Amino acid sequence: MPPPGLEIHRASLTFGERPLFRDLQARFEAGSWTCLLGRSGSGKSSLLRMIAGLALPDNHQLDLATSDGRPLRRRLAWMAQQDLLVPWQRVIGNVMLGAKWRGTSTNADRQRAMHLLERVGLAAKADEWPAALSGGQRQRVALARTLFEDASVVLMDEPFSAVDAITRLELHEVASTLLAGRTVLMVTHDPLEALRLADHLLVLQGEPANLVSIPVPAGTRPRALADDDLQRRQAALVAQLREPTDG
Amino acid sequence: MADANPLSRLVRPLLAIVVLVSIWQLTISLTGVPRYILPTPLAVARALFEQRALLEQHAMITAIEIVAGLVGGVVLGLATALALARFRPLRRTLLPLLLVSQAIPLFALAPILMLWLGYGLLPKILMAMVIIYFPVASTGYDGLRQTPQGWLDLADTFGLTRRQRLLKVQLPAALPSLASGLRMAASAAPIGAVIGEWVGASRGLGYLMLNANARLQIDVMFAALVVLVMFAVILYFGVDAAVRAAMPWHRDRVTPPA
Numbered sequence: 001m002p003p004p005g006l007e008i009h010r011a012s013l014t015f016g017e018r019p020l021f022r023d024l025q026a027r028f029e030a031g032s033w034t035c036l037l038g039r040s041g042s043g044k045s046s047l048l049r050m051i052a053g054l055a056l057p058d059n060h061q062l063d064l065a066t067s068d069g070r071p072l073r074r075r076l077a078w079m080a081q082q083d084l085l086v087p088w089q090r091v092i093g094n095v096m097l098g099a100k101w102r103g104t105s106t107n108a109d110r111q112r113a114m115h116l117l118e119r120v121g122l123a124a125k126a127d128e129w130p131a132a133l134s135g136g137q138r139q140r141v142a143l144a145r146t147l148f149e150d151a152s153v154v155l156m157d158e159p160f161s162a163v164d165a166i167t168r169l170e171l172h173e174v175a176s177t178l179l180a181g182r183t184v185l186m187v188t189h190d191p192l193e194a195l196r197l198a199d200h201l202l203v204l205q206g207e208p209a210n211l212v213s214i215p216v217p218a219g220t221r222p223r224a225l226a227d228d229d230l231q232r233r234q235a236a237l238v239a240q241l242r243e244p245t246d247g
Numbered sequence: 248m249a250d251a252n253p254l255s256r257l258v259r260p261l262l263a264i265v266v267l268v269s270i271w272q273l274t275i276s277l278t279g280v281p282r283y284i285l286p287t288p289l290a291v292a293r294a295l296f297e298q299r300a301l302l303e304q305h306a307m308i309t310a311i312e313i314v315a316g317l318v319g320g321v322v323l324g325l326a327t328a329l330a331l332a333r334f335r336p337l338r339r340t341l342l343p344l345l346l347v348s349q350a351i352p353l354f355a356l357a358p359i360l361m362l363w364l365g366y367g368l369l370p371k372i373l374m375a376m377v378i379i380y381f382p383v384a385s386t387g388y389d390g391l392r393q394t395p396q397g398w399l400d401l402a403d404t405f406g407l408t409r410r411q412r413l414l415k416v417q418l419p420a421a422l423p424s425l426a427s428g429l430r431m432a433a434s435a436a437p438i439g440a441v442i443g444e445w446v447g448a449s450r451g452l453g454y455l456m457l458n459a460n461a462r463l464q465i466d467v468m469f470a471a472l473v474v475l476v477m478f479a480v481i482l483y484f485g486v487d488a489a490v491r492a493a494m495p496w497h498r499d500r501v502t503p504p505a
Contacts, residue, residue, distance in 0.1 A: 054400050078404035084397045087496045088419045098405040101415040129496045149405070 003152035003183040004075070005030035005067035008051065013043050014059040020046070021209040026202060030067055033184040033221065035194035037214075038204035039241060044187045045157050047204070051185065052078055052155050077151035081158040083138040085130040085145075092117065092126040095144045109148075116144040120174055136167035140174065147178055154179055156186040160193065172196055172222040180221075191237040195230050196222045203240065214240075286466040294466035295473060301455070306474050309452040312368055312440040313478065316375020320432060323376065324383025325425075331384075332391035333413055349381055353439065357446040371443030371451070378439035379432040386428025390421025423497070426490040433486035437479050 011024040020043035028034045038044040049055075050062045053073065066072055085094045095113040099105035117123045120140040122133075130138060139160065146154060159175075160168045176197060188194050194201050199221075201214040214237065217229045224230070268288045274280065275287055282290070295302065327345070331338055356377065360370040394417045402412045444453025452471045459467040491497065 049400075052400075052404060054403055055396075074406050076404060078400060080397055080400065082397050084401055086398065086416075086419070088422070088494070097401070101402065101405055101407055101411060103411065103415075131496065 001152065003031050003181070004070070004072075005183060006051070006072070006153065006185070007065045007067070008047075009063040009065070011047060011050065011062045012060065013046050013050070013056075015043075016058075019208045021204070024209075024211055026211050028183060028185055029200060030183055031181055032199040033179070033186065033197055034200040034202065035198035036185065036187045036202050036204060037189065037191060037194045037237075037241070038187075038209070039189060042204045042209055044189075044204045048155055048157050048185065048187045052076060054078075072153060075151050076153040076155055077146045077149040079142055079146045079154065079156040079159045081162050083130075083135075083142040083162075085133075085138055085141055087130055089130075090126070091122065091128050091130060091133070091141055094130060094141055095148050097145055098149050113144070113148055116147050117141075119147075119178060120144045136163045136171070139163055139167075139171060143171070143175060143178065151182070153183045154185070156184065158187055158189065161188070161190065168193070169222075169225070176221040191234050191241065192225075192230075195233055195237065196225075203237075205241070205243075283463055283465050286469055290466040291469040291473065294464075294470040298467055298470060301467075302452075302470060302474055305450055305452050305455045305471070306478070308368070308450045309437075309440055309444070309475070310478065312371040312443070312451065313375055313436045313482065315368075315372045316439055317379055317432065317436045317482070319372065320376040320379025320436070321383050321429065324380045324428075324432075325387055327380070327384040328387030328391055328421075328425075329413065329418070331388045332417060333409070345381070345384060353378060353442060354446075357442050360443070361447040366447050366449060371440050371448070374443040375436050375439035378435045382428045382431040382435065383425070386431070387421060387425045390424030391417045393424070394420045422494055426494065429486050429490055430483065433482045434479060436482060437475060441475065 006028040007026070008028075009025045011026075012022045013020045020041075024047075036044050036048065046056055046058070046060065050060055051064060051072075064072065085091075086097065089097065089100065092110065092113055093100055095116055096105055096109050099109045114123065114126060117126055120143055122137060122140055122144070125133060125137065125141075130141065133141065139162070142159070146156075160171045163171065172193065186197065195217060198216050201216050203212045203214055204210075205212060215233075217223055217227060217233055219227065271285075272288050275285060286294075327341070331341060353374065357370075357374060360373055364370040364373070391413070398416050398420060399412070402416045407415065440451070441453035441456075444451040445457060448454040452475050456468050456471045459465070459471065
């Protein structure tokens with residue numbers, strides 16, 4: 001089944017008395033990777049949580065539509081900044097966590113989880129406890145767990161921001177390959193990461209914030225760091241993000 | 248760092264016991280405390296041996312009370328914690344009640360239980376249960392509601408029911424907190440049983456201690472105390488071992504080099 005595109009309308013979020021954004025709308029193309037870029041406190045992570053249908057403490061409202069008209073629930077996978085591995089399951093158990101928790105895990109699930117571990121390069125660690133892994137390895141397991149859900153829509157909230165720079169670049173390549181063909185919506189505060197990975201790039205900026213579409217460099221994901229065009233655009237994007245936010 | 252050598256792990260507690268017994272003997276030798284106030288370690292050891300049949304008979308009763316109380320208290324406490332975490336209306340009514348129940352002095356409760364339930368095993372088991380129930384219920388409930396939000400988010404996107412979320416996510420996440428409640432319960436359990444026996448009993452180590460005291464058999468009284476201490480220690484380490492076995496990921500955790 002082809003992945004659906006997403007449309008949001010009338011997205012509003014109020015933090016206490018302060019409106020973070022009001023009446024936002026956006027389209028996220030089916031099967032493409034959209035990066036949502038913004039500075040801390042812009043409300044980008046909250047917007048993603050609203051789309052995922054997760055709990056939020058603040059006043060919020062959102063109309064969400066899928067391109068095929070079917071509900072998004074049970075078709076989305078969630079990946080957060082923390083790896084969220086549970087210490088009481090071994091690595092393989094963490095990959096197939098969804099099936100374990102739903103109480104539906106089968107031998108076929110286990111084989112699929114093992115296959116995904118191979119693809120993120122951690123097959124040898126399958127029977128370790130998560131505590132024995134490095135931060136980068138843990139995030140790879142989290143990626144395998146996200147893929148295990150086999151969801152056509154993947155929502156990621158700064159998934160690579162807690163690992164070191166080199167590991168982050170490696171994770172870009174792994175994720176790029178493995179998430180191809182899905183509708184991906186990724187929140188990040190890293191302009192370079194956004195420019196490397198995005199098919200579509202949206203910046204959440206201003207007070208209250210607006211969504212501004214930014215052109216991305218040509219070429220296939222993940223784009224090379226040395227690319228002149230990418231470097232130029234990064235400089236421009238940083239300059240734009242540093243503008244005073246009372247626009 | 249903990250010493251991995253099993254021999255030295257055994258030697259150190261034994262050494263501590265030898266030191267304590269030496270201080271005990273030394274106190275008697277230096278101060279000349281009369282026998283009927285503080286018997287010598289040797290006299291207590293002799294009482295332990297000579298009265299072993301008597302001690303065993305009463306120890307069995309106390310052991311049954313403690314273990315039954317522990318099992319009952321843990322099961323009830325855990326059930327309460329799960330029910331509190333699962334049903335919001337229950338929290339408003341049961342939680343204050345639970346806190347108030349802790350304000351009741353256990354000693355005051357014991358005679359009432361005797362009055363209602365007689366002098367048999369049941370009131371002692373109930374005393375032990377009451378003393379165990381609260382730490383298990385409160386640490387269990389605390390652990391259940393302090394599940395990190397990230398895991399609850401995952402559970403939501405996985406499409407879990409509330410029941411699945413409670414049993415598969417919140418319960419294992421609460422295990423470390425629950426473990427400390429269980430350890431507390433294990434060390435408190437003998438207190439409940441012995442208080443029950445002091446208030447009114449015809450069997451058990453608590454009864455034996457009171458009886459020996461009245462007859463000025465201070466060495467027997469101390470011997471009963473030694474058996475009771477042994478119970479408490481065995482129980483604590485037994486529960487500790489069970490708790491560790493339930494959390495294997497805590498045991499072979501690999502600590503990164505500093």
